[in-house]
Amino acid sequence: MTALxxxxxxxxxxxxxxxxxxxxxxxxxxxxEASLVLSxxxxxxxxxxxxxxxxxRMNPGTLPAVYSPGPDAEETLEVDDPDMIAAxxxxxxxxxxxxxxxxxxxxxxxxGTTLAxxxxxxxxxxxxxxxxxxxxxxxxxxAQIGEAALADISRLTGAPCETPLGNRSLTILxxxxxxxxxxxxxxxxxxxxxxxxxxxxxxxxxxxMLTDAPLPEVPAGFALAETLRAETDDPMQLILRHAGLAAxxxxxxxxxxxxxxxxxxxxAFLAAPRPPLSDEALLARFEGAAVSSAAYGYALDPTGESTxxxxxxxxxxxxxPRALLNAEDWNSLKAICGP
Numbered sequence: 571m572t573a574l575x576x577x578x579x580x581x582x583x584x585x586x587x588x589x590x591x592x593x594x595x596x597x598x599x600x601x602x603e604a605s606l607v608l609s610x611x612x613x614x615x616x617x618x619x620x621x622x623x624x625x626x627r628m629n630p631g632t633l634p635a636v637y638s639p640g641p642d643a644e645e646t647l648e649v650d651d652p653d654m655i656a657a658x659x660x661x662x663x664x665x666x667x668x669x670x671x672x673x674x675x676x677x678x679x680x681x682g683t684t685l686a687x688x689x690x691x692x693x694x695x696x697x698x699x700x701x702x703x704x705x706x707x708x709x710x711x712x713a714q715i716g717e718a719a720l721a722d723i724s725r726l727t728g729a730p731c732e733t734p735l736g737n738r739s740l741t742i743l744x745x746x747x748x749x750x751x752x753x754x755x756x757x758x759x760x761x762x763x764x765x766x767x768x769x770x771x772x773x774x775x776x777x778x779m780l781t782d783a784p785l786p787e788v789p790a791g792f793a794l795a796e797t798l799r800a801e802t803d804d805p806m807q808l809i810l811r812h813a814g815l816a817a818x819x820x821x822x823x824x825x826x827x828x829x830x831x832x833x834x835x836x837x838a839f840l841a842a843p844r845p846p847l848s849d850e851a852l853l854a855r856f857e858g859a860a861v862s863s864a865a866y867g868y869a870l871d872p873t874g875e876s877t878x879x880x881x882x883x884x885x886x887x888x889x890x891p892r893a894l895l896n897a898e899d900w901n902s903l904k905a906i907c908g909p
Contacts, residue, residue, distance in 0.1 A: 582651035584608070585634075586617065589644045599647065599654060605706045606658075608647065618645060619706040622661050624823040640825050696815050703822045704806040712806060713770030715827055719809055720756065720768060723836040730756035731777065736906030739899040746894050747790055747859050753797060759907050761840050764869075765792035769806040773797065777907050783869065786894040786903070791866025794855045795847060803845045812838050849879040857885040860892050 584599040586608050597608040597617060606620040620639040628636040634650035637658065649655055707715075724730070740755040747753070753771045762776035773793050780789055810818045813831035821827045856863040864887070867880030874881050895903065 580653060580657050582649065582654035583611075584651075584654070585648040587646045588618070594648070597647075599649060599651075601654075601657060604702060618708055620645075620647075621706060621822050624825075625658060625662065627658070627662065640823065643825060696818075699815065699822070700807050700810045700818055701804075703810060703818050704804050707769075707806065707821075709770070711825060713772075715806065715809060715832075716768040716770030716772045718827070718829070718832050719835055719839065720772065720774075722832050722834070723758075723761075723774075723839055726836045726840060727758040727761040731759055731907035733902070733906050733908070735899075735902035739895055739903035739906070742899055743786065743790065743793075743895060743903070746892070747793060747861070748797070753793070755793070757906050765789070765796050766839070766844070767796040767800045767805050769804075769809065771797075779869065780904055780906075783865075783904075785865045786900050787862050787865035787890060788869045789903075790859075790861050790894050791856070791863060791869065794859055794861065795852060795866070798851060798855050799845060799847055808839065808842060809835065849883070852880065853883055853885060860886070860890060861894065862886040862888075862890045 580601040582599050584597050585594040586597040587594050595617075596611060598611050598614075600607045600609065601622075604622055606622060606625065607616050608618045608620070609616050618639075624640045626638050626641060628638055628646065634648045635655045635658070637647045637649065639645055649658070720730070736757070740757070744753050744755060751771070753773060755773050755775060757775045757777055757780060759777050762774055762778075764776050764779045766774045768774065773796050775789050775792065779792065783789060809832070810821070812835050813821075813827060817828050817831035853863060856866075862884055863880045864884040867877035867884075868874055870880075871877045894900075
């Protein structure tokens, strides 16, 4: 803990490579509470988060020091700043001192390494471990886990519907709503009456909602709501709670989630309640996307009684100022699952 507090706001330059085939890239290396953040020095956007306890040095005793975020990771980081190297070596030494020696019972390994994490202030209770792990996962890992979760959900819903024209419509809708934010859509035939979201910006649309929708503003509204909900209620946390503490800890330290950890997740996902959203936040999201909210309000409640604010305070009461889909694309989307 003393070492961590001493270096908590330390920053230095470094050279980062996200894969062996990539060119080295200049980054700003920053110590945070339980992770190492690698950021673009020009835009200040975070490029990668490394869990401090999992960091390994690849060239002990040689400069510049070369580190990786785990034993099987492809990323590398070169550092020649003596203060940053000293900080990383201090943390690594603390982890080694708290790690059980070979020969101990296998059952004590998880306890010992968990205590090491606790010793340097990473996490203190299971809920904190889940929140911390979800927060530091890189986008590629989140997308991979989201796809694995969808595979288990598909046991109950059937595989996502696909047609060339329907897929094209989903792409057009995503671009219209979110620009180049990388939001993807999948339409599920059964089991999902409205919509939900998975890690990796994967929005799931239920076919019943889609076929009953009079306008593309309905699936657009559900997509806007789900992306808003994910900002305050990270869908990764639901997955990690299902996976359990041991699998979560393995993901934090190695970057991989056991496939068995997602078995049966589909039932938990489809039964999970959707946390409510404030009308004010929803209306702001609709206004920012230039989408009328009334159709979404009526899709939630055909009487309009419980969604009166979304209907009467619609920022575009005359309809969306820019079309979401033309008639041909809208029909192709509604027919994506076939007859």
